[in-house]
Amino acid sequence: MRQTLDxxxxxxxxxxxxxxxxxxxxxxxETFGAVLDTSERIAREKFAPFNRLVDTEEPHFDGDKVHxxxxxxxxMDAFVESGLLAAAQxxxxxxxxxxxxxxxxxxxxxxxxxxxxxxYPMLTKGNANLLMAHGTDRQREVFAANExxxxxxxxxxxxxxxxxxxxxxIATRAEPDGxxxxxxxxGPRYRLKGNKMWISGGEHELSENIIHLVLAKIPGPDGKTLxxxxxxxxxxxxxxxxxxxxxxxxxxxxxxxxxxxxxxxxRGTTNCLLNFGExxxxxxxxxxxxxxxxxxxxxxxxxxxxxxxxxxIGVGLGAVMLGYxxxxxxxxxxxxxxxxxxxxxxxxxSSQAQRPIIxxxxxxxxxxxxxxxxxxxxxxxxxxxxxxDEEHTGDEASATEAKLLLEVLTPxxxxxxxxxxxxxxxxxxxxxxxxxxxxxFPVEQYWRDNRLNMIHEGTHGIQGLDLLGxxxxxxxxxxxxxxxxxxxxxxxxxxxxxxxAEQANQLAAAMARVGRATKAAWATGNPExxxxxxxxxxxxxxxxxxxWVWLDLSLCATGENDFARGKQAAAKYFFAYELPxxxxxLEPVERRDGLCREIEDGWF
Numbered sequence: 001m002r003q004t005l006d007x008x009x010x011x012x013x014x015x016x017x018x019x020x021x022x023x024x025x026x027x028x029x030e031t032f033g034a035v036l037d038t039s040e041r042i043a044r045e046k047f048a049p050f051n052r053l054v055d056t057e058e059p060h061f062d063g064d065k066v067h068x069x070x071x072x073x074x075x076m077d078a079f080v081e082s083g084l085l086a087a088a089q090x091x092x093x094x095x096x097x098x099x100x101x102x103x104x105x106x107x108x109x110x111x112x113x114x115x116x117x118x119x120y121p122m123l124t125k126g127n128a129n130l131l132m133a134h135g136t137d138r139q140r141e142v143f144a145a146n147e148x149x150x151x152x153x154x155x156x157x158x159x160x161x162x163x164x165x166x167x168x169x170i171a172t173r174a175e176p177d178g179x180x181x182x183x184x185x186x187g188p189r190y191r192l193k194g195n196k197m198w199i200s201g202g203e204h205e206l207s208e209n210i211i212h213l214v215l216a217k218i219p220g221p222d223g224k225t226l227x228x229x230x231x232x233x234x235x236x237x238x239x240x241x242x243x244x245x246x247x248x249x250x251x252x253x254x255x256x257x258x259x260x261x262x263x264x265x266x267r268g269t270t271n272c273l274l275n276f277g278e279x280x281x282x283x284x285x286x287x288x289x290x291x292x293x294x295x296x297x298x299x300x301x302x303x304x305x306x307x308x309x310x311x312x313i314g315v316g317l318g319a320v321m322l323g324y325x326x327x328x329x330x331x332x333x334x335x336x337x338x339x340x341x342x343x344x345x346x347x348x349x350s351s352q353a354q355r356p357i358i359x360x361x362x363x364x365x366x367x368x369x370x371x372x373x374x375x376x377x378x379x380x381x382x383x384x385x386x387x388x389d390e391e392h393t394g395d396e397a398s399a400t401e402a403k404l405l406l407e408v409l410t411p412x413x414x415x416x417x418x419x420x421x422x423x424x425x426x427x428x429x430x431x432x433x434x435x436x437x438x439x440x441f442p443v444e445q446y447w448r449d450n451r452l453n454m455i456h457e458g459t460h461g462i463q464g465l466d467l468l469g470x471x472x473x474x475x476x477x478x479x480x481x482x483x484x485x486x487x488x489x490x491x492x493x494x495x496x497x498x499x500x501a502e503q504a505n506q507l508a509a510a511m512a513r514v515g516r517a518t519k520a521a522w523a524t525g526n527p528e529x530x531x532x533x534x535x536x537x538x539x540x541x542x543x544x545x546x547x548w549v550w551l552d553l554s555l556c557a558t559g560e561n562d563f564a565r566g567k568q569a570a571a572k573y574f575f576a577y578e579l580p581x582x583x584x585x586l587e588p589v590e591r592r593d594g595l596c597r598e599i600e601d602g603w604f
Contacts, residue, residue, distance in 0.1 A: 005105055008379055012556045013386050018099050021393045032102050038082060039106035046078040047113035054116055054268030055445055061260050066203045066270055075117050076206045080150030085121055089148055104385035111321035115449050116268030120153055123201050126310050127154025127213055134295045134303040138185055142246040143211050143236055153207040157196040157214040168228040174216040174235055174291060185244040191288025192216050193277030202272030203257040210239040215300050234300035235291030241283055252281045254289040265448035312414035312457045313384050319453040320377035323421025326428035326446040327370040333432050334358035366431050370424040372570040376546045377417035379553060384413045401482055408471045408479040411463040416542035418453035425450050464534035472518055487511050490552045503551055503575045510544050510582050520590040532597040533588045540585040547579045
């Protein structure tokens, strides 16, 4: 994997050029390499050996505390000591001022070693990054800084038992905490009451404190909350109360664990139902969890989407690395497992030795599919991270383009790896046959862990609605046109190389087909008709993007060595076996097929 990672960063994304920018001027290819070396070592020593342990020894709650294997704490301590929580932050925050693309590259090792263990720091970084973007100076100093140092960990609390993805239906309320509510130095102070479900990292003893970012509605003068998403605000709700300088007061906030969810995968990450303001703890002598407003009232979703969009790229990368782990495990198995004999003119010769299963064409097909999915998905994830650097440190024109590209690619960066790197895990099991279905080999756990990624941070259906319903049509389709410009540039380059001309023409035709389908879907202007097949559109759009990525990679992966030939073969596979699926997915989109929208309940 490291060779592929280095190729993507250095040969394709040209990350060393970032060192010419003021923010990254202290860095070099050597410092980037050192960060990756350190991450790889910690992941290998502290995460990977315990991935099975944290899967089999699930978190349990004794009514007072959540208990986790000691290896979980050791892994978190090693991660904190490395300074990687603050890797992309300013020096005065204890950070390294690393580019986002290098930070994400470092994350690959941890997600591959144990995606469940890596969930705690991922959530903490996302939480702190949100506060850096939307919090007050004091909120940054007290909450974000302590998260970046690893003293405290963080969560995001959106969903509720009755409202999963439907955030407009959340019922958690936040009421001003007395007459002096707007005088608190940590921000306007409220009391929250409600329940939050599916909260990863919601309770543990891994850090001194847990900082919850909670969506809740503020009631109006009549005591009623605004309908829909208008009244949703965002609050900092610490597990343990702190003072204005970030020291613990010794008082427990009114946040309590109602129970742990028992999951198919990701078992090493606690997943919680949390009660806010049930009265088990009474800070200041009264019920209600103390929370501090982030931003302005009613801006909760705008603030939270800062963390959610970052988390969506992170989820996609996690899915990639689970697929990558399965690919490598099945590749190793296929090279060692003898079964079957060559077929000659008169059939099989049982007197000959069995051959490794990697010599069978169908096994090679499954391995090549995995390679095209996981290496293409890794390239996409790192490309999106490189766009984040461009948006924040590039010139005005490149920053504007990067922002547009991120708008349209974020749904793909989350959803495509979540589906197709899961398929890679399924193929890994198939390569191992019956052994793959047992717990004697790791590939079944990789599949179980990866199955969550199609759900959390927005299901496929939600990503499809976001892409077709908003991203490709907003601002006159500017984001879609920005992507089309990039794809066209790659097509024109590839047309100059005879070996890539056929793929270039395929990609150009696929892009034209997606453009026609986009217009056809919205031809009547009726959202119900346009979006009925949004998930199919998402799948087709994702395959278009990945075909572009593979063609662009093919322009860099030149040479006659095994590494380059492997990349070229993976690209050929994707164009020959995967891209043709795009047409079948787009047909119902183009004709605005109404079957799934019109079928009645009773017909099932």
